[in-house]
Amino acid sequence: MKRTKKQNSRLHKLLTELNLNKEAEKSLLVLQFTDGKTGKSSEMTSKECSALIKTLENELQKLKNQNRAERQFNDTNQSLRRNVFKLMYDIGFIVNSETSAQKLDVINKWIAKRLNLDKTLNELSTEELNKLIKQLFTTRRVYKERAEHQARYN
Numbered sequence: 001m002k003r004t005k006k007q008n009s010r011l012h013k014l015l016t017e018l019n020l021n022k023e024a025e026k027s028l029l030v031l032q033f034t035d036g037k038t039g040k041s042s043e044m045t046s047k048e049c050s051a052l053i054k055t056l057e058n059e060l061q062k063l064k065n066q067n068r069a070e071r072q073f074n075d076t077n078q079s080l081r082r083n084v085f086k087l088m089y090d091i092g093f094i095v096n097s098e099t100s101a102q103k104l105d106v107i108n109k110w111i112a113k114r115l116n117l118d119k120t121l122n123e124l125s126t127e128e129l130n131k132l133i134k135q136l137f138t139t140r141r142v143y144k145e146r147a148e149h150q151a152r153y154n
Contacts, residue, residue: 003041003049011041011049014056018063080129081121087136091143 003011015021020029027039033052034044041049084107088094093110094103108120114135117128124132 001046003044003046007046007049007053008041010053011056014053014060017060018056020056077124077126077129080126080133083133084121084129084136087133087140091136091140 012021015026015029020026026041029052030041030044031039033048033055038044044052085094085103088103088107088110089096094106098106104121111117111119111121111124111132115128115132117124119128
């Protein structure tokens with residue numbers, strides 16, 4: 001029995017979502033799932049089409065999970081970079097009157113000097129960002145203690 005219209009729609013939707021809509025790519029897939037009988041999806045049986053659809057759905061799900069993981073990683077790092085900016089403001093290393101480029105330059109120079117890294121803020125890994133934040137917390141604490149000490153004795 002030939003594939004159904006519903007299968008045809010689902011198959012082509014999946015091919016498009018996976019960016020496999022070029023005729024050559026589609027033909028190779030169809031050939032694999034028809035055991036070399038045909039390269040045309042219109043000549044597939046319902047069973048062959050179902051197997052291809054299931055495989056494509058699994059691939060699409062893997063891709064979505066991978067993209068979700070990448071987004072979560074990027075969101076985490078973006079949050080850590082915001083913490084770096086906040087701490088740099090708190091300490092007084094950067095001020096609102098500076099341009100974004102100036103602020104980033106100050107942060108990047110601090111990274112190079114204090115962490116001995118030849119990377120910019122946006123190139124730091126999650127581990128490196130956490131190390132930077134830890135160092136900034138320590139620096140903020142030391143600056144605060146010095147200010148309190150000076151206030152006490154002045």
